[in-house]
Amino acid sequence: MKSFKRGLGFVTTTLLSVSMLFGCAGGKDTPDDAGSGGTDSGGKTVINVTFRDDGIGENGSFYKWLKEMSAAFPDKSVEIRPAPIQASEGDYFAKVALALKSKDTAPDIVTEDTFILNSDASAGYLEPLDERLAQWEDWGNGSFIEAMKKGVTASDGKVYGVPYNTDSRGLWYNKDIFKQVGLPEEWQPKTWEDVLNAARTIKEKAPDIVPIWMNMGKATGEATSMQTYEMLLYGTGERLYDG
Template sequence: MKSVWKKGLKVMMLTALPLSAAALTACGNSQQTSSSATNQSSNNKVIKVAYQQFGAPPIWSEEWLKKAKAGFEKDHKGVNIQLEPIQASENDFYTKIDLMMKSEGTAPDVVTEDTFLINSDASAGYLSPLNDYVNKWSDWSQFSDAMKAGSTGSDGNVYGVPYSTDTRGIWYNVNLFKKAGLPVPFAPKNWDDVLTAAKTIKEKAPGVIPFWAQVGKATGEATTMQTFEMLLYGTNDTLYDDSSKKWVVKSQGFLDSLNFIHTLYSTGLGPQLSQVLNGQAGNTESQQLMPKEQIAMALDGNWVPGSWQKGGAAAWPDGTKTYQLAAMPTQNGQSPGFTSMSGGWALSISKLAKNKDLAAQFIEYAVNKENDQWYDVHQGNLSPRNDVAADPDYANAPGQAFAAATQFTKFTHFRPANPQYPSVSTAIQTAVESVATGAATPQQAMDQYAADVQRIVGASNTVTK
C-alpha cells in the first residue's frame, strides 16, 4: 500500500483520550505493551483493524499487521486482534472505509488512513483525536515533526500515528540509458532534459516505454500526486495559496504541467492508454514491465522496489542495480533545483470504536521501532521514526533506495492540509486524464478544472494567478 499511498513524507500522526495506568506502563516500552494489569483488564476484548488488501501477495501491510497481532496477543492475554481486510483499489477503499466508520455496527477500532484524508475524515466526524494518548507516549518524540503535522487536523488535534512516508522521483533503467547513449547516473536539470532523454529512448530503444506516468482517474491519488503535483510543485505555482487561503484554479504552472502530460502522451513518449487507465496500472508498472526492462523512466515513489524484495510479488534481487532513483528537476532548474512530493499512511482510531484505550495500545505496539522498521524495509517505504531512519540496518537495506529517497526530503512538498482536498484531487484526476486521452486540450482541461473547483469550494474561495 502506498500513499497515492499509495502511495507521499505519504505525512501522519496521532492524538486523543486519556491513558489508564496499565496503558502508561505499556507506553514506557516501545518493544512491549503488556503488564499484569493490562492482561487482567483486557480479557475477552476484540480490536477490529481495517486495512486495504490490494495487489499480488505478499501484501506487506497485511504481513506487518499479522506480525503485530501475534506479538500483541501474546502480551495481552484475552485480547483478540481481528484483522479486517478490505479488498479494493485505492479510491474504492476510501469509499468503503468511510461507509464502515459511519455505523456502530461496522466501525473498526483501528483503521489505516492515507494521510491526505485525515483532515476530511476528522472533519466528517469519523476519527477520534489522539492527543491524550500520544502526549503520554514516550515514543512520540521519535516521530519527525513533518510526519506529526501530516496527521494533525485543521482543528489542531492529532488523528493518526504514521507508520510510513515517502518521496518521489524518476526511476531510470541504467541498461537502457547506456544503450541509448544517455549519461549514467542520470541527473536532469530541468524538464527539457527529461523530455530529451525520453525522445532519445524512443529513437534508440524502440519498443520500450520512454516515460511512465500515471494519468488515469482509476489510479486516484497516484495520478494527482505522483504525476500532476510532482510537475506543478516544480513550477513557480502551487495548488493552494496559504496566504489568501484560496485554491489556485488557474496559473501558468498549472497549464505548463498539463502541457508536459500532453507532450508525453501525444508524441508516444508515454505508455499505451490501455496500460494506465485502470486501477492496476501501478502493479503493471512495477511488477510486470519494470522487471522485464520495458520502461526506461518512471515517475514514481521510493517504495517501488518493495515488490522486488525476496518473497515479494515480483522478486528481483538486482532490481535497484538496474533501476536507480534520480531527483525530479524543477521546470527550469530554478531553486531549489529539484522537487518531490511526500505523503504517507497512519493508524487512526474511529470515532465509534468500542475499545479506544486498547486500540491506542495496539497502535503503539504496531509502530514501535522494531515493527515499524520491519514494515518499511519490506514495503520499501520511508520510516516516519527518527530512530529507524538512523539505524544502519535500515539505511543500508539491500534492494532499496532509502539513502537517495531520504535526501529528497530536503525539497519535498506536502498536499494542502485542507478537508476539501480530496474533492479537488478528483477534479485534478479528471483534468489529467482528459489531456492524456486527447479529450481536451491543456487549456480546456484547466478551464473545466477551474469551473469544477469553484463549484466544490465556492468561487470566492478560489484565485487565478
C-alpha cells in the same frame, strides 16, 4: 525551466505520509460480530483494526504484525484482531467511509491515507489522540519527524493518527537504454529541460522505445492523481500544461 526540488534522493519528491493508523470513535460496547470491537463471550476486550488486504490475506506483513502485537499485548484480557477488507484502493476508501457512518460498523482503529484525515476528523468519525500521545515517549523523542507529525494533524490543530510508514517518489531511468542512445549512464538531471532532452534523444535514436512513462487515466486512481500529477506539481510549482 525550474530546478528539481530535492527530497530523499537527487530527483525524489517525498510524500510525507501515506498509510496511517487513526483512532476511530467507534462504540466499544457493540456485539463482537459488528464492525467495532467489544467484549467476546469470554469477557475479553476485542479491538478490531481495519486495513486494506490486497489479496495476500494472513500472509500479509501487516496482518502478521497485528497478530504478533496482539500476542505480545501486556494486558491478556485484550485481543487486537485484524479486520481486513479485500478491495482495490478506491473501493477500500469507499467501504471505510460507509463503515464509519455507524457505530455498529465502525472499526476501533482504521488505516487510511493522510489526505482523508481532515474530512473524517471534521465529520466526527475520528478521536483526537493528543492526550495519549503526550504520554508516549516515542512521540516526543524524535522517533517521528515533524513532517510526519504534520501529516496526521488536522486543520483544528489536533492529532488524529500515528504513521506507521511513509514513502517517496523518484524518477527512474534505464542505464542500458541510455548507453544505447549515447546518453550518460550516470545521469543526474538538474532541470526539467534535461529530462525532456533525454526523452527527445531516446525518441529520435530508439523510436521503438517509449521515452517517458507515467500513470495516466482514471483506472489507476491515486497513482494518477497523487503519485503522478501531484508529484509533478511539487517538482515544478507550475501549471502542468502549456496554454
